[in-house]
Amino acid sequence: MTAADQSTKRQTDQRQSIEGILRVLLTIQESDTKNNSLHEKLLFLEKKLAGNQLHLAVLGQTKRGKSSFINALLGAEILPSGVLPVTAIITEIRYGPAPEAAILYAHGQRETVDLDTLADYITESGNPGNKKQVASVELAYPSPFLESGIILIDTPGIGSTHTHNTRTTEGYLEQVDAGIVVLSVDPPITEVESQFLRNLKEEIPKLFFILNKTDVASAQEVGHVSRFLEDELSRLRVESPEIFCLSARKALVERRHAPEDPDSSGIEVFERRLRTFLAEEKSQVLERSVSLDALRIARTLKFAAAIGVRAQAMRPEDLIQKRSALDQLLEQTESEMHELQMLLRQHSADIAGTVERGLNRYVQECVPVLRQHLKEFQLAHPRETGRAFGSLLETFLMQEIESVFRSWRVQEDDEIQRRLDVLSARFVARANTIVECLQQSAGALFEIPVERVLIECPLRVESRLYYRVERVFHSLDSFLLALPRFLLRPIVLRNTKNRMWQLLDMNAGRVRYDYVERLQLSMTHFEKDLNAGIAMVTDSLRSALRKPGSDETREPEVLGKLDAVIKACSELAL
Secondary structure, X not given: OOHHXXXXXXXXXXXXXXXXXXXXXXXXXXXXXXXXXXXXXXXXXXXXXXHOOEEEEEEOEOOOOHHHHHHXXXXXXXXXXXXXXXXXXXXXXXXXXXXXXXXXXXXXXXXXXXXXXXHHHHEOOOOHHHOOOEEEEEEEEOOHHHHOOEEEEEOOOEOOOOHHHXXXXXXXXXXXXXXXXXXXXXXXXXXXXXXXXXXXXXXXXXXXXXXXXXXXXXXHXXXXXXXXXXXXXXXXXXXXXXXXXXXXXXXXXXXXXXXXXXXXXXXXXXXXXXXXXXXXXXXXXXXXXXXXXXXXXXXXXXXXHHHHHHHHOOOHHHHHHHHHHHHHHHHHHHHHHHHHHHHHHHXXXXXHHHHHHHHHHHHHHHHHHHHXXXXXHHHHOOOOOHXXXXXXXXXXXXXXXXXXXXXXXXXXXXXXXXXXXXXXXXXXXXXXXXXXXXXXXXXXXXXXXXXXXXXXXXXXXXXXXXXXXXXXXXXXXXXXXXXXXXXXXXXXXXXXXXOHHHHHHHHHHHHHHHXXXXXXXXXXXXXXXXXXXXXXXXXXXXXXXXXXXXXOOHHHHHHHHHHHHHHHHHHHOO
């Protein structure tokens, strides 16, 4: 047997072993514990393992060539490119024997459409603000690239003025196995992308980086940019970043016309690496992740089963006393968790208040600076008037606003995340102390050793920026435009200067709302994860004493199976 055959057999054996472990745990849970939270978790793990497909998301800022890159992978212009940004819609592309497109609406209806009409549903020009209420798009295409088990996911561009795009992308990340971050040579990475990557690397276990549009630069320039990008990704703590330099536009042309040099675009190198990841690394990552979750569940079930065994041997009057004492322990645990939740919400409100006060101070400090910049703008554009002047002024204001809030965010994001890291560490530690006290007390009550179960749930908050500049002339077009230049310019500039605070405050309100909204959402998820970790233990303990008069030979048999499962999971998780 060759080394490759041995590796394949080993992977097959591991997969079958994990599948068997999950079946054993499901059987024990269904017949012995009736624990809904454990049941749902086990079904999720089973589905995750059985899917064995790589959910591969293509991520990046607008105008980086994401759509062109996807089209190059598929070998055809499937997605609209070179148009306005896609709206807040996820597009999933699977293998199919023939090209197909289906639109799934928010109200549940499904509609089959022609591929060449996709722009009417997934772009801001065809479907502004998603007025058509499209929930998602499913495409099928006969691409060899997809046939290897890849589900390709096109995500809305991050960091655009359409905030719903970024939110949709961020909300989808938990379903992604690996990500392709599309960047380009000019510039190689922006502050918006850097911030997005700080959070992205925590959400997705494997990231690939595409340096696109290499056909517009020399080989020397591409090498220089690639090294710069590698240094920047290392600074963002992306470990051993894999960067692939290519031209998506050139790759698509190659695949249409089959040139003499089939990989002058560089895309084949990336595809070979991705196929290796799908065949080898992805399975290992998936199996280890499932094994660790199964190990925690098995330990929880074993602890409950051990209590059940001890309860079978007790006299009825002693068992009644033990049940009463355990009920008191569970009530105490629920009370402590309720207090922990209240304290967590208070800390969340404190952080939100800190953000609001800091942002208000910052805006106050920026008003005189922007007014000075407005004077400099006036001197730099002494002759422009009419709509041309209004267009220049609107562009200037947008750039100034972006600069103001980008600088604030760079300072604030790091401080907020630092506070959240400290906060989550404290509350996770406190929740684990509550669980441990419960287990130790229950173990001492029934005189059994404790199978410790740790809760692990980080707390992160992502942020986005959304700016708005109203038209300079607003509803007074006809009046202002009729004025001569020497009158129009002073009026417009004076109004702009007087409205500077209002303009900053309007955008500060959006930024503030975004931070508070994301903070609250993150806190809600964090609180839910803490409660789920506690419930896994408390529900199992309740069920352990809920089976009076059961078969006395059943519990020892369950314990034996769980010991075998724990041993197998420990070996697989190494």
